[in-house]
Amino acid sequence: MTSLSKTWQLIILSSITAIVLFAHASYYYPFLSDDTLISLRYAARLIDGDFLTWNNGEYVEGYSNLLWILMNAALALFGMDLIVSVRLLGFICVLLIPVLFYYDRIFKQGKTIDDLWLGAIFYSFAAPIVVWAIGGLEQPLLMLLFAFSLYLIPRFFANLSNPKNILLLALTFSLMILTRPDTPLFIVAFAATFILHRSPLQKTQKIIALIKILSFPIAAFIGQLTFRMMYYNDFLPNTAYVKITPSGNHLLNGLEYVFGALLFMLPFSIFAFKQLFSSDKLKSNPSYLYILIFLVLYFPYLIFIGGDIFPAYRHMSVVMVAFFWLILDSNHQIMSFLSSIERFSGKAIKPVLISCFVLLFIGLQIVNTASRRAKHERWEWIGKELGLTLKQTFSDTQPLVAVTAAGCIPYWSELPALDMLGLNDKHIAKNRPTDVGDGMLGHELGDAQYVLSRKPDLIIFNIGTYPTFRTGRELEQIEKFHAEYKPISIYLQESDFLSKVYIRLNSPKVGILRNDDEITIPGYLFADTLQAHAEMFDTTLQLKLEHLQKAYLELPNLKDDYWFEIDSKSDEVFVSIIPDSISSKIEILNLSVQANYVKSVTLRKVKSDY
Numbered sequence: 001m002t003s004l005s006k007t008w009q010l011i012i013l014s015s016i017t018a019i020v021l022f023a024h025a026s027y028y029y030p031f032l033s034d035d036t037l038i039s040l041r042y043a044a045r046l047i048d049g050d051f052l053t054w055n056n057g058e059y060v061e062g063y064s065n066l067l068w069i070l071m072n073a074a075l076a077l078f079g080m081d082l083i084v085s086v087r088l089l090g091f092i093c094v095l096l097i098p099v100l101f102y103y104d105r106i107f108k109q110g111k112t113i114d115d116l117w118l119g120a121i122f123y124s125f126a127a128p129i130v131v132w133a134i135g136g137l138e139q140p141l142l143m144l145l146f147a148f149s150l151y152l153i154p155r156f157f158a159n160l161s162n163p164k165n166i167l168l169l170a171l172t173f174s175l176m177i178l179t180r181p182d183t184p185l186f187i188v189a190f191a192a193t194f195i196l197h198r199s200p201l202q203k204t205q206k207i208i209a210l211i212k213i214l215s216f217p218i219a220a221f222i223g224q225l226t227f228r229m230m231y232y233n234d235f236l237p238n239t240a241y242v243k244i245t246p247s248g249n250h251l252l253n254g255l256e257y258v259f260g261a262l263l264f265m266l267p268f269s270i271f272a273f274k275q276l277f278s279s280d281k282l283k284s285n286p287s288y289l290y291i292l293i294f295l296v297l298y299f300p301y302l303i304f305i306g307g308d309i310f311p312a313y314r315h316m317s318v319v320m321v322a323f324f325w326l327i328l329d330s331n332h333q334i335m336s337f338l339s340s341i342e343r344f345s346g347k348a349i350k351p352v353l354i355s356c357f358v359l360l361f362i363g364l365q366i367v368n369t370a371s372r373r374a375k376h377e378r379w380e381w382i383g384k385e386l387g388l389t390l391k392q393t394f395s396d397t398q399p400l401v402a403v404t405a406a407g408c409i410p411y412w413s414e415l416p417a418l419d420m421l422g423l424n425d426k427h428i429a430k431n432r433p434t435d436v437g438d439g440m441l442g443h444e445l446g447d448a449q450y451v452l453s454r455k456p457d458l459i460i461f462n463i464g465t466y467p468t469f470r471t472g473r474e475l476e477q478i479e480k481f482h483a484e485y486k487p488i489s490i491y492l493q494e495s496d497f498l499s500k501v502y503i504r505l506n507s508p509k510v511g512i513l514r515n516d517d518e519i520t521i522p523g524y525l526f527a528d529t530l531q532a533h534a535e536m537f538d539t540t541l542q543l544k545l546e547h548l549q550k551a552y553l554e555l556p557n558l559k560d561d562y563w564f565e566i567d568s569k570s571d572e573v574f575v576s577i578i579p580d581s582i583s584s585k586i587e588i589l590n591l592s593v594q595a596n597y598v599k600s601v602t603l604r605k606v607k608s609d610y
């Protein structure tokens with residue numbers, strides 16, 4: 001390999017890395033984070049002219065990745081599907097990182113493929129890298145910007161007066177600021193590196209150079225803060241009130257998260273730390289000092305916020321970029337260490353040890369619970385079918401849908417939505433319960449009375465389960481909820497999933513319609529069991545009844561006489577009323593030998609001529 005030109009070495013190593021990354025990502029495909037779809041709802045509404053809003057007239061910053069949203073919205077303006085755009089941008093960012101690092105090592109440092117292959121294995125087989133290349137959130141962009149800062153920092157310190165290096169580094173940090181709210185950590189790490197790293201410049205010159213760099217990200221920070229305060233009338237993104245809930249419980253979770261991730265990266269995490277601390281590059285290479293200070297800041301931050309709930313150690317992806325940088329420099333030292341073991345043992349065991357190291361790392365990526373979750377998490381796609389079902393059925397009436405899965409259902413239904421966990425709701429986010437910090441990170445908030453006061457037409461827990469999380473538990477204890485809402489069963493045919501949706505019975509948008517002479521009941525309100533369920537038929541949601549199957553709906557006692565009109569394609573579906581002293585039970589019976597669908601039942605009052 002060393003006989004090849006530098007260009008061919010870069011092409012070959014980059015191509016092999018890209019192929020392995022693509023194959024590795026296909027193992028986790030079609031994983032897509034539900035929070036991705038929250039961001040894409042904002043992007044879709046921006047494209048449609050509704051700017052960065054959650055609902056019409058509802059200004060809440062339920063995202064924390066402004067630049068990522070804008071980039072995807074820009075691609076969508078050219079006709080690209082937003083799901084395709086997040087995957088495309090994510091994969092491009094993930095691919096550019098090794099190309100940048102290989103270019104630096106091969107063209108700038110004179111290294112060859114023989115010096116870089118171990119780092120390539122680490123990066124290509126790291127589960128967090130590929131999971132979040134396709135997962136849809138902003139991590140790939142942040143990883144790329146961090147990688148670019150690692151590449152630029154040595155060049156900046158080599159020539160502090162070069163305006164090109166100053167501008168590129170300043171722009172990189174500015175884009176970081178717009179990518180995530182916690183990126184000031186990177187800026188602080190750089191500033192500390194600048195102060196601690198030895199430089200031939202005088203103190204005044206160093207201060208001027210630092211001001212030139214920091215002025216850009218500070219301006220970006222102030223600009224975004226000004227926009228937030230003017231547009232959303234808030235100092236922090238709404239997500240911060242929901243996700244930043246420090247407590248003893250979350251500190252323990254954060255410790256487990258950080259140390260679990262470092263174990264997950266064995267043995268390469270050891271190689272990276274050994275390279276960081278045992279070489280003289282902490283003094284000579286400012287990127288090493290930058291990495292060290294960043295890790296000193298970042299690990300306590302992750303512990304403080306309680307880690308993360310997403311699969312595959314999402315927040316550790318930037319740490320993996322730092323480790324990738326270090327491991328690319330440590331290949332020679334690792335091989336020398338293994339050679340010394342080989343000489344001591346007197347046996348040719350170096351290939352065996354290398355194979356064991358690589359297999360250990362790959363095995364941990366596969367069997368670890370964090371990465372296995374990404375392999376098996378597919379509920380967002382069930383939410384897609386449910387969302388599209390709601391869109392087809394209710395797009396004309398635009399009902400308010402209260403959800404806990406605030407990504408998939410609102411994104412694909414395109415209906416007004418109430419986020420019962422608070423990421424996209426200011427009231428829930430800012431009215432935190434006293435026991436916050438004891439529960440699941442980002443899923444602790446809720447307010448059942450507030451939700452009922454908003455009179456949502458539909459209430460959906462997860463992708464259609466029984467009430468859950470704080471709001472669900474509180475609703476279960478409220479009589480008004482049980483009196484006003486009826487759970488119906490919707491069968492999602494493609495997903496083979498029975499979804500439970502709570503419908504407000506007297507909602508003019510989805511419920512029973514009444515006037516002086518008639519009552520119109522949608523057929524799906526009778527669908528409350530596995531046998532008598534609703535499903536899509538003729539582009540709308542209808543009750544499905546098999547042969548001799550019955551379905552019921554209980555209404556307050558009907559005092560008048562009614563005759564019935566059934567909107568069904570069969571004349572063998574019959575309706576009757578079973579009265580009692582308190583209520584009237586309406587029964588639908590299918591006498592056909594075939595399954596039949598009922599769109600609605602209309603009760604018309606019998607008028608007396610006497």
